Amino acid sequence: MLKRLFGRRQRSNTASIAKERLQIIVAHERLKNAEGGNPAFLQDLQKDILEVVRRYIPVDAEQINISMDRDGDCDVLELNIVLSEDDHKALDSILENKSVESQS
């Protein structure tokens, strides 16, 4: 499952500078013959999830690739985020502060 997650994308050539990546997939499998499903739900959820990610990593729009898929009664939203070196540092310092807070 893990490899297949990122395997869908051409793996960045490992010889080139490897990039840290975050992938978020939301799949909504509806009742067998529910009416047309609710793309608005996944679109709203996507905005809210991105807001959550931005609490940890200050990502810009260009770093984010969003795709929506539908297959029968299943809607799938996929967010692919490429993290920069600065994002990596931002994430580390936020998590460090959180762990200090939780120990005090």
Added chain:
Amino acid sequence: MLKRLFGRRQRSNTASIAKERLQIIVAHERLKNAEGGNPAFLQDLQKDILEVVRRYIPVDAEQINISMDRDGDCDVLELNIVLSEDDHKALDSILENKSVESQS
């Protein structure tokens, strides 16, 4: 990819009452030889994403199955949420209100 998402679970016997399901997967692929990764990041992210889901669907803890996986430099968090009929109705009414608000 869609089928494989839910395919990981035994599909509920379609003859029995089909359940609406939501699956959220967060995969964090770290730099090639970054130190041990950041499970705290995915755990915090998971709590925040669940908070977001609860804005749409009032899910209880028993409806949620959470699993964490690690494979080399990739950490994967998986949330599986089984929705009840009431959740389905709650979601529909929230989305309806949102669409009315957006048109006014």
